[in-house]
Amino acid sequence: MPRSALPAPLSTRPFSRREAVRLGITLDRLRGDGLVVPYWGVRSPRPPASTVERARCLLPLLRDDEFFSHVTALQLWGLPLPRRRELESLHVAATVSRQRRRAGVAGHRAQEGTPRGRVEGCPVSAPVEAWVQAATILGRDELVQIGDALAGPWSPHLEARELPIETLSAAAAVARQRTRPGRARLSAALSLVRSGVMSPRETSLRLLIVRHGLPEPEINVARRTRDGRWLGTPDLSYGREKIAVEYEGDHHRSDRGQWRRDIERSARFVDDGWAYHRVTDDHLAAPQAGAFLVRLARDLRDRG
CATH class of the missing domain: 3.40.960.10 (VSR Endonuclease)
Structure with missing residues:
Protein backbone atom coordinates (compact mmCIF):
# COMPACT_ATOMS: atom_id res chain seq x y z
CA MET A 1 0.00 0.00 0.00
CA PRO A 2 1.55 3.36 -1.04
CA ARG A 3 2.58 5.79 1.64
CA SER A 4 0.40 8.86 2.12
CA ALA A 5 1.72 12.07 0.63
CA LEU A 6 3.22 14.67 2.92
CA PRO A 7 1.39 17.99 3.36
CA ALA A 8 2.60 20.68 0.97
CA PRO A 9 4.65 22.61 3.56
CA LEU A 10 6.77 19.52 4.31
CA SER A 11 7.07 17.86 0.92
CA THR A 12 10.05 19.92 -0.25
CA ARG A 13 11.99 20.84 2.91
CA PRO A 14 13.37 19.35 6.12
CA PHE A 15 11.05 19.40 9.14
CA SER A 16 11.08 18.43 12.79
CA ARG A 17 9.20 15.45 14.11
CA ARG A 18 7.29 17.80 16.40
CA GLU A 19 6.07 19.88 13.45
CA ALA A 20 5.02 16.75 11.56
CA VAL A 21 2.99 15.40 14.46
CA ARG A 22 1.35 18.80 14.88
CA LEU A 23 0.23 18.59 11.24
CA GLY A 24 -1.28 15.17 11.79
CA ILE A 25 1.44 12.95 10.32
CA THR A 26 1.65 9.60 12.06
CA LEU A 27 4.84 8.21 13.58
CA ASP A 28 4.46 5.22 11.26
CA ARG A 29 4.63 7.56 8.26
CA LEU A 30 7.71 9.28 9.69
CA ARG A 31 9.45 5.92 10.00
CA GLY A 32 8.52 4.90 6.48
CA ASP A 33 10.37 4.88 3.19
CA GLY A 34 10.99 8.10 1.32
CA LEU A 35 12.25 10.11 4.28
CA VAL A 36 15.81 10.43 5.55
CA VAL A 37 16.95 11.28 9.08
CA PRO A 38 19.85 13.77 8.77
CA TYR A 39 19.68 14.58 12.50
CA TRP A 40 17.80 13.04 15.40
CA GLY A 41 14.33 14.59 15.46
CA VAL A 42 14.46 15.78 11.82
CA ARG A 43 13.10 14.25 8.61
CA SER A 44 13.87 15.33 5.07
CA PRO A 45 12.48 14.31 1.66
CA ARG A 46 16.04 13.85 0.39
CA PRO A 47 19.55 13.52 1.83
CA PRO A 48 21.51 16.79 2.14
CA ALA A 49 24.20 17.19 -0.51
CA SER A 50 25.95 20.39 0.62
CA THR A 51 26.70 22.49 3.67
CA VAL A 52 23.72 24.71 2.85
CA GLU A 53 21.39 21.70 2.73
CA ARG A 54 22.84 20.23 5.93
CA ALA A 55 22.30 23.57 7.67
CA ARG A 56 18.70 23.67 6.49
CA CYS A 57 18.22 20.17 7.87
CA LEU A 58 19.45 21.29 11.29
CA LEU A 59 17.47 24.55 11.19
CA PRO A 60 14.23 23.08 12.66
CA LEU A 61 16.13 22.15 15.84
CA LEU A 62 17.80 25.52 16.49
CA ARG A 63 16.69 27.59 19.47
CA ASP A 64 16.14 31.32 19.19
CA ASP A 65 19.63 32.18 20.47
CA GLU A 66 21.44 29.61 18.31
CA PHE A 67 22.99 30.39 14.94
CA PHE A 68 25.50 28.94 12.50
CA SER A 69 29.02 30.21 13.14
CA HIS A 70 32.71 29.78 12.36
CA VAL A 71 33.47 27.83 9.16
CA THR A 72 29.81 26.93 8.57
CA ALA A 73 28.79 30.60 8.49
CA LEU A 74 31.60 31.35 6.02
CA GLN A 75 30.34 28.58 3.74
CA LEU A 76 26.77 29.85 3.95
CA TRP A 77 27.99 33.32 2.98
CA GLY A 78 29.48 31.76 -0.16
CA LEU A 79 33.11 32.32 0.81
CA PRO A 80 35.85 30.00 -0.50
CA LEU A 81 36.99 27.04 1.57
CA PRO A 82 38.65 23.74 0.62
CA ARG A 83 36.20 20.99 -0.35
CA ARG A 84 37.23 18.89 2.62
CA ARG A 85 35.48 21.42 4.84
CA GLU A 86 32.15 20.33 3.31
CA LEU A 87 32.45 17.07 5.22
CA GLU A 88 33.14 18.59 8.63
CA SER A 89 30.66 19.08 11.45
CA LEU A 90 28.34 22.06 11.33
CA HIS A 91 29.34 24.84 13.74
CA VAL A 92 26.55 26.27 15.89
CA ALA A 93 26.95 29.02 18.50
CA ALA A 94 24.56 29.92 21.33
CA THR A 95 24.48 33.04 23.49
CA VAL A 96 22.19 31.74 26.25
CA SER A 97 21.18 28.12 25.76
CA ARG A 98 23.22 25.29 27.14
CA GLN A 99 25.15 23.62 24.35
CA ARG A 100 23.52 20.38 23.29
CA ARG A 101 25.46 17.40 22.02
CA ARG A 102 24.40 16.39 18.55
CA ALA A 103 26.10 14.06 16.09
CA GLY A 104 27.68 16.08 13.29
CA VAL A 105 27.45 19.39 15.18
CA ALA A 106 30.22 21.36 16.93
CA GLY A 107 28.82 23.65 19.62
CA HIS A 108 30.27 27.01 20.67
CA ARG A 109 29.49 29.72 23.21
CA ALA A 110 29.03 33.24 21.82
CA GLN A 111 28.78 36.58 23.56
CA GLU A 112 25.52 38.50 23.71
CA GLY A 113 25.47 41.02 20.90
CA THR A 114 27.56 38.91 18.51
CA PRO A 115 26.98 40.42 15.04
CA ARG A 116 24.60 38.23 13.08
CA GLY A 117 22.78 38.05 9.79
CA ARG A 118 20.56 35.73 7.83
CA VAL A 119 21.53 33.92 4.64
CA GLU A 120 20.03 30.99 2.74
CA GLY A 121 17.19 31.11 5.25
CA CYS A 122 19.57 30.42 8.15
CA PRO A 123 20.67 32.57 11.12
CA VAL A 124 24.43 33.06 10.91
CA SER A 125 27.34 35.01 12.30
CA ALA A 126 27.97 38.17 10.30
CA PRO A 127 30.68 37.61 7.64
CA VAL A 128 33.58 39.35 9.39
CA GLU A 129 32.59 37.89 12.76
CA ALA A 130 32.60 34.40 11.22
CA TRP A 131 36.09 35.07 9.84
CA VAL A 132 37.29 36.02 13.32
CA GLN A 133 35.63 32.94 14.84
CA ALA A 134 37.19 30.67 12.23
CA ALA A 135 40.70 31.70 13.31
CA THR A 136 40.42 28.94 15.93
CA ILE A 137 40.01 26.36 13.14
CA LEU A 138 41.57 27.51 9.88
CA GLY A 139 45.22 27.86 8.96
CA ARG A 140 46.82 31.18 8.12
CA ASP A 141 46.59 30.79 4.34
CA GLU A 142 42.92 29.81 4.55
CA LEU A 143 42.25 32.92 6.63
CA VAL A 144 44.05 35.05 4.05
CA GLN A 145 41.88 33.57 1.29
CA ILE A 146 38.73 34.39 3.24
CA GLY A 147 40.04 37.89 3.98
CA ASP A 148 40.81 38.46 0.29
CA ALA A 149 37.31 37.21 -0.53
CA LEU A 150 35.66 39.57 1.97
CA ALA A 151 37.64 42.46 0.47
CA GLY A 152 36.88 41.25 -3.06
CA PRO A 153 33.85 40.46 -5.25
CA TRP A 154 33.65 36.71 -4.65
CA SER A 155 30.55 36.22 -2.48
CA PRO A 156 27.09 36.38 -4.10
CA HIS A 157 25.88 38.19 -0.96
CA LEU A 158 26.44 41.95 -0.72
CA GLU A 159 27.09 41.77 3.03
CA ALA A 160 30.12 39.54 2.42
CA ARG A 161 31.88 41.25 -0.47
CA GLU A 162 34.04 44.29 -1.24
CA LEU A 163 34.41 45.22 2.41
CA PRO A 164 37.12 47.74 3.38
CA ILE A 165 40.19 46.08 4.84
CA GLU A 166 39.80 48.57 7.70
CA THR A 167 36.62 46.70 8.66
CA LEU A 168 38.58 43.46 8.94
CA SER A 169 41.33 45.25 10.89
CA ALA A 170 38.82 46.62 13.39
CA ALA A 171 37.35 43.15 13.99
CA ALA A 172 40.82 41.65 14.47
CA ALA A 173 41.67 44.43 16.94
CA VAL A 174 38.58 43.59 19.00
CA ALA A 175 39.59 39.92 18.97
CA ARG A 176 43.04 40.85 20.30
CA GLN A 177 41.56 42.95 23.11
CA ARG A 178 39.33 40.07 24.18
CA THR A 179 42.27 37.64 23.98
CA ARG A 180 40.21 35.36 21.78
CA PRO A 181 41.75 32.06 20.67
CA GLY A 182 43.46 32.24 17.28
CA ARG A 183 44.14 35.97 17.55
CA ALA A 184 47.85 35.62 16.64
CA ARG A 185 47.00 33.59 13.54
CA LEU A 186 44.32 36.11 12.62
CA SER A 187 46.75 39.02 12.92
CA ALA A 188 49.30 37.21 10.76
CA ALA A 189 46.64 36.56 8.13
CA LEU A 190 45.34 40.13 8.23
CA SER A 191 48.79 41.48 7.35
CA LEU A 192 48.58 39.50 4.09
CA VAL A 193 45.00 40.33 3.09
CA ARG A 194 44.67 42.48 -0.04
CA SER A 195 41.76 44.02 -1.93
CA GLY A 196 41.10 43.48 -5.62
CA VAL A 197 41.86 39.73 -5.67
CA MET A 198 39.56 37.83 -8.03
CA SER A 199 39.95 34.17 -7.01
Whole structure:
Protein backbone atom coordinates (compact mmCIF):
# COMPACT_ATOMS: atom_id res chain seq x y z
CA MET A 1 0.00 0.00 0.00
CA PRO A 2 1.55 3.36 -1.04
CA ARG A 3 2.58 5.79 1.64
CA SER A 4 0.40 8.86 2.12
CA ALA A 5 1.72 12.07 0.63
CA LEU A 6 3.22 14.67 2.92
CA PRO A 7 1.39 17.99 3.36
CA ALA A 8 2.60 20.68 0.97
CA PRO A 9 4.65 22.61 3.56
CA LEU A 10 6.77 19.52 4.31
CA SER A 11 7.07 17.86 0.92
CA THR A 12 10.05 19.92 -0.25
CA ARG A 13 11.99 20.84 2.91
CA PRO A 14 13.37 19.35 6.12
CA PHE A 15 11.05 19.40 9.14
CA SER A 16 11.08 18.43 12.79
CA ARG A 17 9.20 15.45 14.11
CA ARG A 18 7.29 17.80 16.40
CA GLU A 19 6.07 19.88 13.45
CA ALA A 20 5.02 16.75 11.56
CA VAL A 21 2.99 15.40 14.46
CA ARG A 22 1.35 18.80 14.88
CA LEU A 23 0.23 18.59 11.24
CA GLY A 24 -1.28 15.17 11.79
CA ILE A 25 1.44 12.95 10.32
CA THR A 26 1.65 9.60 12.06
CA LEU A 27 4.84 8.21 13.58
CA ASP A 28 4.46 5.22 11.26
CA ARG A 29 4.63 7.56 8.26
CA LEU A 30 7.71 9.28 9.69
CA ARG A 31 9.45 5.92 10.00
CA GLY A 32 8.52 4.90 6.48
CA ASP A 33 10.37 4.88 3.19
CA GLY A 34 10.99 8.10 1.32
CA LEU A 35 12.25 10.11 4.28
CA VAL A 36 15.81 10.43 5.55
CA VAL A 37 16.95 11.28 9.08
CA PRO A 38 19.85 13.77 8.77
CA TYR A 39 19.68 14.58 12.50
CA TRP A 40 17.80 13.04 15.40
CA GLY A 41 14.33 14.59 15.46
CA VAL A 42 14.46 15.78 11.82
CA ARG A 43 13.10 14.25 8.61
CA SER A 44 13.87 15.33 5.07
CA PRO A 45 12.48 14.31 1.66
CA ARG A 46 16.04 13.85 0.39
CA PRO A 47 19.55 13.52 1.83
CA PRO A 48 21.51 16.79 2.14
CA ALA A 49 24.20 17.19 -0.51
CA SER A 50 25.95 20.39 0.62
CA THR A 51 26.70 22.49 3.67
CA VAL A 52 23.72 24.71 2.85
CA GLU A 53 21.39 21.70 2.73
CA ARG A 54 22.84 20.23 5.93
CA ALA A 55 22.30 23.57 7.67
CA ARG A 56 18.70 23.67 6.49
CA CYS A 57 18.22 20.17 7.87
CA LEU A 58 19.45 21.29 11.29
CA LEU A 59 17.47 24.55 11.19
CA PRO A 60 14.23 23.08 12.66
CA LEU A 61 16.13 22.15 15.84
CA LEU A 62 17.80 25.52 16.49
CA ARG A 63 16.69 27.59 19.47
CA ASP A 64 16.14 31.32 19.19
CA ASP A 65 19.63 32.18 20.47
CA GLU A 66 21.44 29.61 18.31
CA PHE A 67 22.99 30.39 14.94
CA PHE A 68 25.50 28.94 12.50
CA SER A 69 29.02 30.21 13.14
CA HIS A 70 32.71 29.78 12.36
CA VAL A 71 33.47 27.83 9.16
CA THR A 72 29.81 26.93 8.57
CA ALA A 73 28.79 30.60 8.49
CA LEU A 74 31.60 31.35 6.02
CA GLN A 75 30.34 28.58 3.74
CA LEU A 76 26.77 29.85 3.95
CA TRP A 77 27.99 33.32 2.98
CA GLY A 78 29.48 31.76 -0.16
CA LEU A 79 33.11 32.32 0.81
CA PRO A 80 35.85 30.00 -0.50
CA LEU A 81 36.99 27.04 1.57
CA PRO A 82 38.65 23.74 0.62
CA ARG A 83 36.20 20.99 -0.35
CA ARG A 84 37.23 18.89 2.62
CA ARG A 85 35.48 21.42 4.84
CA GLU A 86 32.15 20.33 3.31
CA LEU A 87 32.45 17.07 5.22
CA GLU A 88 33.14 18.59 8.63
CA SER A 89 30.66 19.08 11.45
CA LEU A 90 28.34 22.06 11.33
CA HIS A 91 29.34 24.84 13.74
CA VAL A 92 26.55 26.27 15.89
CA ALA A 93 26.95 29.02 18.50
CA ALA A 94 24.56 29.92 21.33
CA THR A 95 24.48 33.04 23.49
CA VAL A 96 22.19 31.74 26.25
CA SER A 97 21.18 28.12 25.76
CA ARG A 98 23.22 25.29 27.14
CA GLN A 99 25.15 23.62 24.35
CA ARG A 100 23.52 20.38 23.29
CA ARG A 101 25.46 17.40 22.02
CA ARG A 102 24.40 16.39 18.55
CA ALA A 103 26.10 14.06 16.09
CA GLY A 104 27.68 16.08 13.29
CA VAL A 105 27.45 19.39 15.18
CA ALA A 106 30.22 21.36 16.93
CA GLY A 107 28.82 23.65 19.62
CA HIS A 108 30.27 27.01 20.67
CA ARG A 109 29.49 29.72 23.21
CA ALA A 110 29.03 33.24 21.82
CA GLN A 111 28.78 36.58 23.56
CA GLU A 112 25.52 38.50 23.71
CA GLY A 113 25.47 41.02 20.90
CA THR A 114 27.56 38.91 18.51
CA PRO A 115 26.98 40.42 15.04
CA ARG A 116 24.60 38.23 13.08
CA GLY A 117 22.78 38.05 9.79
CA ARG A 118 20.56 35.73 7.83
CA VAL A 119 21.53 33.92 4.64
CA GLU A 120 20.03 30.99 2.74
CA GLY A 121 17.19 31.11 5.25
CA CYS A 122 19.57 30.42 8.15
CA PRO A 123 20.67 32.57 11.12
CA VAL A 124 24.43 33.06 10.91
CA SER A 125 27.34 35.01 12.30
CA ALA A 126 27.97 38.17 10.30
CA PRO A 127 30.68 37.61 7.64
CA VAL A 128 33.58 39.35 9.39
CA GLU A 129 32.59 37.89 12.76
CA ALA A 130 32.60 34.40 11.22
CA TRP A 131 36.09 35.07 9.84
CA VAL A 132 37.29 36.02 13.32
CA GLN A 133 35.63 32.94 14.84
CA ALA A 134 37.19 30.67 12.23
CA ALA A 135 40.70 31.70 13.31
CA THR A 136 40.42 28.94 15.93
CA ILE A 137 40.01 26.36 13.14
CA LEU A 138 41.57 27.51 9.88
CA GLY A 139 45.22 27.86 8.96
CA ARG A 140 46.82 31.18 8.12
CA ASP A 141 46.59 30.79 4.34
CA GLU A 142 42.92 29.81 4.55
CA LEU A 143 42.25 32.92 6.63
CA VAL A 144 44.05 35.05 4.05
CA GLN A 145 41.88 33.57 1.29
CA ILE A 146 38.73 34.39 3.24
CA GLY A 147 40.04 37.89 3.98
CA ASP A 148 40.81 38.46 0.29
CA ALA A 149 37.31 37.21 -0.53
CA LEU A 150 35.66 39.57 1.97
CA ALA A 151 37.64 42.46 0.47
CA GLY A 152 36.88 41.25 -3.06
CA PRO A 153 33.85 40.46 -5.25
CA TRP A 154 33.65 36.71 -4.65
CA SER A 155 30.55 36.22 -2.48
CA PRO A 156 27.09 36.38 -4.10
CA HIS A 157 25.88 38.19 -0.96
CA LEU A 158 26.44 41.95 -0.72
CA GLU A 159 27.09 41.77 3.03
CA ALA A 160 30.12 39.54 2.42
CA ARG A 161 31.88 41.25 -0.47
CA GLU A 162 34.04 44.29 -1.24
CA LEU A 163 34.41 45.22 2.41
CA PRO A 164 37.12 47.74 3.38
CA ILE A 165 40.19 46.08 4.84
CA GLU A 166 39.80 48.57 7.70
CA THR A 167 36.62 46.70 8.66
CA LEU A 168 38.58 43.46 8.94
CA SER A 169 41.33 45.25 10.89
CA ALA A 170 38.82 46.62 13.39
CA ALA A 171 37.35 43.15 13.99
CA ALA A 172 40.82 41.65 14.47
CA ALA A 173 41.67 44.43 16.94
CA VAL A 174 38.58 43.59 19.00
CA ALA A 175 39.59 39.92 18.97
CA ARG A 176 43.04 40.85 20.30
CA GLN A 177 41.56 42.95 23.11
CA ARG A 178 39.33 40.07 24.18
CA THR A 179 42.27 37.64 23.98
CA ARG A 180 40.21 35.36 21.78
CA PRO A 181 41.75 32.06 20.67
CA GLY A 182 43.46 32.24 17.28
CA ARG A 183 44.14 35.97 17.55
CA ALA A 184 47.85 35.62 16.64
CA ARG A 185 47.00 33.59 13.54
CA LEU A 186 44.32 36.11 12.62
CA SER A 187 46.75 39.02 12.92
CA ALA A 188 49.30 37.21 10.76
CA ALA A 189 46.64 36.56 8.13
CA LEU A 190 45.34 40.13 8.23
CA SER A 191 48.79 41.48 7.35
CA LEU A 192 48.58 39.50 4.09
CA VAL A 193 45.00 40.33 3.09
CA ARG A 194 44.67 42.48 -0.04
CA SER A 195 41.76 44.02 -1.93
CA GLY A 196 41.10 43.48 -5.62
CA VAL A 197 41.86 39.73 -5.67
CA MET A 198 39.56 37.83 -8.03
CA SER A 199 39.95 34.17 -7.01
CA PRO A 200 41.34 31.87 -4.28
CA ARG A 201 44.04 30.62 -6.63
CA GLU A 202 45.30 34.16 -7.12
CA THR A 203 45.68 34.36 -3.34
CA SER A 204 47.56 31.05 -3.25
CA LEU A 205 49.85 32.20 -6.05
CA ARG A 206 50.64 35.52 -4.35
CA LEU A 207 51.35 33.80 -1.03
CA LEU A 208 53.63 31.29 -2.76
CA ILE A 209 55.67 34.12 -4.26
CA VAL A 210 55.94 36.14 -1.05
CA ARG A 211 56.65 33.10 1.12
CA HIS A 212 59.77 32.39 -0.93
CA GLY A 213 61.20 35.84 -0.33
CA LEU A 214 60.32 37.46 -3.65
CA PRO A 215 58.85 40.97 -3.85
CA GLU A 216 55.07 41.16 -3.56
CA PRO A 217 53.51 41.71 -6.99
CA GLU A 218 50.74 44.18 -7.79
CA ILE A 219 47.24 42.73 -8.06
CA ASN A 220 45.02 43.06 -11.14
CA VAL A 221 46.54 46.28 -12.41
CA ALA A 222 45.61 47.22 -15.99
CA ARG A 223 48.74 47.50 -18.14
CA ARG A 224 49.30 49.60 -21.24
CA THR A 225 52.12 50.30 -23.66
CA ARG A 226 54.08 53.54 -23.49
CA ASP A 227 51.81 55.02 -26.16
CA GLY A 228 48.65 54.02 -24.28
CA ARG A 229 47.59 50.83 -26.06
CA TRP A 230 45.87 48.37 -23.73
CA LEU A 231 47.67 45.12 -23.03
CA GLY A 232 45.52 43.46 -20.38
CA THR A 233 45.03 43.06 -16.64
CA PRO A 234 47.23 40.22 -15.40
CA ASP A 235 46.44 38.57 -12.07
CA LEU A 236 49.83 39.59 -10.70
CA SER A 237 52.49 41.83 -12.19
CA TYR A 238 55.61 43.91 -11.62
CA GLY A 239 55.27 47.13 -13.59
CA ARG A 240 58.86 48.39 -13.37
CA GLU A 241 60.36 45.03 -14.36
CA LYS A 242 57.60 44.34 -16.94
CA ILE A 243 56.75 40.88 -15.58
CA ALA A 244 53.22 39.45 -15.69
CA VAL A 245 51.98 36.32 -13.91
CA GLU A 246 48.65 34.81 -14.94
CA TYR A 247 46.89 31.92 -13.20
CA GLU A 248 44.99 29.74 -15.66
CA GLY A 249 42.36 27.36 -14.31
CA ASP A 250 41.03 24.44 -16.30
CA HIS A 251 38.39 26.60 -18.00
CA HIS A 252 41.22 28.44 -19.76
CA ARG A 253 41.91 25.15 -21.54
CA SER A 254 38.37 23.83 -22.02
CA ASP A 255 36.74 27.10 -23.13
CA ARG A 256 37.80 27.67 -26.74
CA GLY A 257 37.09 31.39 -26.66
CA GLN A 258 39.01 31.87 -23.41
CA TRP A 259 41.91 29.83 -24.79
CA ARG A 260 42.13 32.11 -27.83
CA ARG A 261 41.93 35.26 -25.73
CA ASP A 262 44.72 33.95 -23.49
CA ILE A 263 46.99 33.42 -26.49
CA GLU A 264 46.26 36.88 -27.87
CA ARG A 265 46.84 38.54 -24.48
CA SER A 266 50.15 36.80 -23.86
CA ALA A 267 51.28 37.78 -27.37
CA ARG A 268 50.48 41.45 -26.70
CA PHE A 269 52.56 41.44 -23.52
CA VAL A 270 55.49 39.60 -25.08
CA ASP A 271 55.48 41.91 -28.11
CA ASP A 272 55.75 44.86 -25.71
CA GLY A 273 58.79 43.32 -24.01
CA TRP A 274 57.16 41.71 -20.98
CA ALA A 275 58.13 38.40 -19.40
CA TYR A 276 54.84 36.48 -19.27
CA HIS A 277 54.40 33.58 -16.83
CA ARG A 278 51.38 31.28 -17.32
CA VAL A 279 50.69 29.30 -14.14
CA THR A 280 48.38 26.34 -13.48
CA ASP A 281 47.44 24.30 -10.41
CA ASP A 282 50.57 22.21 -10.91
CA HIS A 283 52.77 25.27 -10.31
CA LEU A 284 51.30 25.84 -6.84
CA ALA A 285 52.95 22.73 -5.38
CA ALA A 286 56.28 20.92 -5.65
CA PRO A 287 58.07 20.16 -7.87
CA GLN A 288 56.74 22.63 -10.45
CA ALA A 289 56.41 25.42 -7.89
CA GLY A 290 60.17 25.41 -7.46
CA ALA A 291 60.82 25.68 -11.18
CA PHE A 292 58.33 28.54 -11.55
CA LEU A 293 59.87 30.45 -8.63
CA VAL A 294 63.36 30.04 -10.08
CA ARG A 295 62.20 31.48 -13.41
CA LEU A 296 60.39 34.36 -11.71
CA ALA A 297 63.38 35.17 -9.48
CA ARG A 298 65.66 35.16 -12.51
CA ASP A 299 63.41 37.58 -14.39
CA LEU A 300 63.20 39.88 -11.38
CA ARG A 301 66.98 39.89 -11.08
CA ASP A 302 67.65 40.39 -14.79
CA ARG A 303 65.03 43.10 -15.22
CA GLY A 304 65.54 44.89 -11.91
